[in-house]
Amino acid sequence: MPCPERHVIILGSTGSIGTQTIDIIERLNQRGYAFSVVGLAAGKNVERLAEQIKRYHPYAVCIGKETEGEILRQRFPKVRVFTGEKGLRELARLDEVDLIVNALVGAIGLPPTLDGLSLGRTVALANKESLVVGGELVTKFLSEYGGAILPIDSEHNAIFQCLRAGRLSEVRRVILTASGGPFLRVHKEELDRVRPEEALCHPNWAMGSRVTIDSATMVNKGFEVIEAHFLFHLPYERISIIIHPDSVIHSFVEYHDGSLLAELASPDMRIPIQYALTYPKRVETGLPRLDLEKISRMEFETLDHEHFPAFATVLKAAKQGGTSPAVINAADEVLVERFLEGGIPFTGIASGLQTILSRWESAEANLKEISSDAGNQDEVILSTLLAADRWARKAARYLSF
Ligand SMILES: NC(=O)c1ccc[n+]([C@@H]2O[C@H](COP(=O)([O-])OP(=O)(O)OC[C@H]3O[C@@H](n4cnc5c(N)ncnc54)[C@H](OP(=O)(O)O)[C@@H]3O)[C@@H](O)[C@H]2O)c1
Structure with missing residues (x-):
């Protein structure tokens, strides 16, 4: 049976998660899926957004500034062009949308998440700031309007997958893995002198600049604890952190009976993105696989708070x-x-x-x-x-x- 058409909006389509989402949509469509990109949003990168408009023909887009919005209106007279924070909210409320992928960076991602949820929509959420800034509101909207969140962040996606094996009431705790970033082995006294280009060199992941620096300071892991608290309704005492420099295990769920379930995969964000897009199905799209024979051992260590x-x-x-x-x-x-x-x-x-x-x-x-x-x-x-x-x-x- 052919897959039904699914209308998708990608907020933050020009960024790291946004472009990887587009890659996955192309792969899935080549395998019989029918994702149709009906809306795209970017901040400043008007050229990349214009290329995406030419290729995917959305009927509405949003760009950060009005001057750039005017350029897009001239170039694409048939496309509705919104601008600014208000425009992101209008895009999230467009008619006939099946899925919103929120790949914006920063607090600007919260209002469109709420708008999508207020219409009972499903939001595939990479924008962790939606939950960091507005976790209580997001939870309220989920219970009042019946929408859903599918987590894209690799740790939460891993937990989400491991939770399919048991009930939330059977969970003792979740354990988020953290790579430790580029400065795990750098002496504390030297941290004052590290340069931006060194901090931007994450050992395992290629990501946008903010989340890369947040990984180096471990602010990102703090945000992920907040994200887990709201996504999985767990008190902070039942969310732990373990340093795992190899980034092979993306997180664990520990059940009351002592079973520890983990999700392992190549450190490639397209895997959790795809899981969110095809959930609850799993599909082969040729993404890199983890070769266990090449992993001789895995390391774990306690987070050093100093x-x-x-x-x-x-x-x-x-x-x-x-x-x-x-x-x-x-x-x-x-x-x-x-x-x-x-x-x-x-x-x-x-x-x-x-x-x-x-x-x-x-x-x-x-x-x-x-x-x-x-x-x-x-x-x-x-x-x-x-x-x-x-x-x-x-x-x-x-x-x-
Ligand atoms: N990248 C990863 O591997 C990864 C992994 C886990 C979680 N996340 C989370 O996913 C989110 C996105 O991260 P990212 O790495 O993809 O960030 P990124 O590469 O910096 O991309 C951010 C996107 O948001 C857009 N944007 C920024 N400010 C905007 C504004 N004021 N109005 C409209 N659009 C705006 C950017 O547009 P322009 O580029 O056109 O300005 C870009 O499309 C973050 O919350 C991050 O923590 C990312």
């Missing part, structure tokens, strides 16, 4: 809940940018996050008053989170070292 102090700060914000994770995320986004521009040392990211989180404790009360008059309850919460995000960006931009 070496990676940012992890504890993210976890502190996670446990505080409310707006604190939004503050940490926004501050991190800016501090990573400042590090990449050569403006602050690598260790400034961790120390900056600590400072900003403690300043937030006294600033928060004022912010609540600012945002208490915005529409319905969910919009009030969203605007409060976004106001916290703006506060943290400003604080991080002007933080002196």
Whole structure:
């Protein structure tokens, strides 16, 4: 029987996950699937977006700035062109969409996730910031509107797969693996002097720049703990971390009977992306396979909190809940940018996050008053989170070292 046509929107189509999603869609369509790309969204890369429009003929797109939107309207008069953050939300609410792949980077990914879920849609989620910034709202929308999230992040995708073997009530804990990034073996005293190009060299994964730096500081692992907390409804005490430099095991689920289930695969994000697109089926599309005979051994070690102090700060914000994770995320986004521009040392990211989180404790009360008059309850919460995000960006931009 031929596969039914599935209308897909890819938010962040020009990035690392976005382009790999397109690769998978092409592979699946060659094997009888019928994915039709009806919407695409990018930030700045107007040329790559234009190439994608020519190849996939979406009926709507979104680009960051109005000036670039105008260029696209002139070049593609039949395509609806939205712009900016509002445009992302309009795209997520287009009619007749079966699946939204959210591959945006940053807090900007949260509103379109909520818009998609509010229409009961399925969101294949790479944008971890949706859950880091707005995990409580996302959970609420999932239970109220009946949509679904299929996790793309490799650790959560692994857990999602391992959970098919048992019930959530049978789970003792989940264990997220962490490669340790490029500085696992670098002496703590040398971290002050590492350069952006060294931090951008992840040993196992080729990813966008922010998530690569976040992997080097271990902020990313903190975000993934938050992601797991909301996706799998587990308290923070039942989410553990283990350093696994080989990146062969993508995570574990430990059940009450002592069984530990793991998902192993080549470190290739197309595998979890494909799983999300074909779920609950599994399909051969010629992706690289893991050759167990070439893996002579696998290593595991405990996370060294002194070496990676940012992890504890993210976890502190996670446990505080409310707006604190939004503050940490926004501050991190800016501090990573400042590090990449050569403006602050690598260790400034961790120390900056600590400072900003403690300043937030006294600033928060004022912010609540600012945002208490915005529409319905969910919009009030969203605007409060976004106001916290703006506060943290400003604080991080002007933080002196
Ligand atoms: N890459 C990985 O292997 C990987 C693995 C696990 C999880 N993730 C998560 O997946 C998400 C995406 O990561 P990535 O590595 O694919 O990032 P990336 O390569 O930097 O791509 C980000 C995408 O978002 C778009 N974008 C950025 N700002 C935007 C804005 N203001 N408006 C509209 N679009 C905007 C970018 O457009 P332009 O490029 O056109 O500006 C690009 O298409 C992140 O949350 C990351 O943590 C990634």
